Amino acid sequence: MLKRGLLFAFLLSLIVILTACSSETTAPSDKASEPAKEQAQPTEQPVNKPSEPVAGEQAKGVVQRTDIEKLYVDSCGGCHGQTRLGALGPNLLPERLFSGMKEEDIFKVIKEGRPGTPMPAFNTVSKDRSDDATIRELIEYLKTPVALEAQTWSLEDAKASLEVINDEKTLPAQPTAWDPNEIEIGDLMVAMERETRKYAVMDGKNHKLLGKIDGSYRTHTIQFGPADTPEGRYMYGIGRDGWLFKVDMYSFKTVRKVRVGLDSRGTAVSADGEYIAISNYLPSSVMILDKYLNPLKYLPTYGIDPDGQIVGVNGSQSRAAAILDTVIDGKQMFVVALKEAGRVWGIDVSKEGAEKGFPIVVDVPRVGRILHDGFLDDSGRYFMIASQGDNTKPSLLDPSKPDNGLMGIVDMKEGKLVSQLPAGIKPHPGPGAVIHTKKNGVLYATPAIGENLVTFWKQTKNGFEVYKQVRLGKEGENGGSLFIRAYNGIEGKGEAQNYVWVDIAFAPNWNKVFVIDKESLEVVKEIDTAAIAGTDPQKTRSVHPEYTQDGKFVYVALWEGNAVLVFKPNGDFVTKIDGPVTPTGIFSYGARAAEPGI
Structure with missing residues (x-):
């Protein structure tokens, strides 16, 4: 059992949900989640007005929630579990939370977050309901007993x-x-x-x-x-x-x-x-x-x-987290990461597998704690999966250190874990980066949510090994990242590009995007998207760089800026596309068609 002082420090660092586009970022909704029924038609001048959610969630099996319960599930459940039993963040059982912290300390942590950690201020995850009264209401909800029924x-x-x-x-x-x-x-x-x-x-x-x-x-x-x-x-x-x-x-x-x-x-x-x-x-x-x-x-x-x-x-x-498709020895398979179980499954979706009811044919244990995003190598054989760790427990790599995260490499052909690599605090590759280089061979990369660090690794005769880690600015100068992308060329569509793009998705400086030269593995450009867009840096979170099919351009979403910026691969600004409202993830049909699993 943690001593009270340690528990206090731990809860301070993880009391509010970690946000991610792809990941866990949320905002509240007072309405239920039945989608709108009318179909939006293409238009040259799209209307920016958001559609209204449909009230009432009456479907069979859905437990009716109060407004504050819905807010908790939307804005906190991604890290602390929908039933407050803990996941990436600690459990929020009232007997634990309120015995370790004063209510005013809890209020401050929820409202302000903690700079230098993945935990944001509440108004960044709950934009419509982030006032003090709502936070007080949330704290009262956290005092109630936890219902265990699923x-x-x-x-x-x-x-x-x-x-x-x-x-x-x-x-x-x-x-x-x-x-x-x-x-x-x-x-x-x-x-x-x-x-x-x-x-x-x-x-x-x-x-x-x-x-x-x-x-x-x-x-x-x-x-x-x-x-x-x-x-x-x-x-x-x-x-x-x-x-x-x-x-x-x-x-x-x-x-x-x-x-x-x-x-x-x-x-x-x-x-x-x-x-x-x-x-x-x-x-x-x-x-x-x-x-x-x-x-x-x-x-x-x-x-x-x-x-x-x-x-x-x-x-x-x-929970089931990352899920991808691959083909192993001619047999189709879905690859899925089991978040809390720390396992990777392979589900047979071949013709024979469908006839047998889609059996689980690969089950790899002990890949890591709190599995999240992942991607595949060019062959579709190796699954690179982020384990975001649990800093209350010893690392799977070094039991003398807290578990802050790693990248697990799973061989889906042999059905076994082949490597676990340190990759910063809470790695988050998103779709990840497979990078073909002349100097370094084929590299793989992920940024991290908890620090401004990019980790590159490669396959050697001894397995997969970390090749280099690159800071995005000075240590602690910028927040962590969510997404990294490269472009290796597509036959008949476009030639390979020399640059790897990484966002900064968390404060401070979430208006920055970094460009890394894939041969030197050095940062060659730091882009201030707020300066380009002419917007407030605090309202210009720029995320999810994505190459076009021909590799000639990179699109970057301005989340609160309600626009998409277009750049050349070297970082030169091209144009701004107005009209998208709160854009986050950007998906290139052609670029993703050329990559296994995504």
Whole structure:
């Protein structure tokens, strides 16, 4: 048991949710999460007014929450668990929290956050309700007993929620939302509008906003159908409320929607386009569907965690985090990270696997604590997964040190963990960076949420080893990052670029983006996005750099700045695209089609 002084310090450092686009950043919603039913049509001048959420969450199996409970789940549950039992952050059981801290100390930490740590001030995660009275209400809620019963959403519930909006048979044979004489589908750039329940679609060659598409509450991740299949014209987008949308990118029309969970995160599409998988936080599970969004399989996520505890049963959780698709020896597989269990599963989605009910054919334990984002190497064999650690426990690498995080490398062919690498405090690769260099061979990279550090590693005869770590400014000068991207060239589309882009997503200085030369591994440009956009640096969080299909441009989202900035790969500014509202993640159809898993 922690002594009171240590507990006090620990809770100070982790009392409020860690925010992430891709990750865990949230804001409150007083309304429930049923998505809007009207389809947004393409327009040359999109309207910036957010759509109103639909009130009332009456679906079977959904426990009704008070407004403050909803705020907690949205703004705190990502780190502390939806039922306050702890996850990346500590549990918030009242007997522990209030015995270790005074109420005024708790109030101050929630309101102000802690500079130099991933924990932000409350008004950065709860924009609509961040006043002192709301914080007091939240503290009162934290005093209440924790309900241990799990909220459920079954396969039958999911099947009953399926709605066909525009049948595939009614869709146009050729693009109508954009001119195929000017661009191709691979040139589309899609930005998630975090607070408006919409996706903003941009022309990656001419840098124009083409239109907007309705989505769901807190649009979180998207995937495109495989480019070489008939499903390549579709986009699949999941909201944090569990509503999955299938969208036709020829017409920008929503085709189907289905609710696959109550709190969802990741999306994967099989290599042949026949199956979609969604990773859920609540209930902790993976849902597998066919290409028509018919739910086929519900897999609860469970296992023995790195400390020998059973998670996923009897009220405990092992949320499903990163989920990707790969092909191993010709066999299609979904790769999923079990967050609290610290395990990696491989789910067989080959023809034979589907006939057998999608069995788990790979189960790798002790990959790390609190697994989150991940990416694959070029072959799709090695899964690079961020373990964000638990600094109350000893490191899996060095038991004499606290566990602040690492990158686990899992061989999905052999079904085993091959390396664990130190990668800064709470690494967060997002889609990650696979970097082809002349000098250093193939490198892999991740930034970190908890410090301004980028870690590069490579495969050697001795396994995977850290190659170099690069500071983004002086130590502690800037906040941590969420996303890193590189461009290795796409045959027939574009040549490889020499630069790796990394954002700064947390205070201080979240208006900065860094450009690293991939050969020298030195920072060659520090970009002040607020100065370029002419906005307040405190309101110009710039995130998620993304290369266009041809590699000639890099798009950067201005979260609070309601715009997207366009640069050349070397960091020279090109133009500003106005119209996207609270954009966060940006997804390049063509660039992602060329990378395994994403």
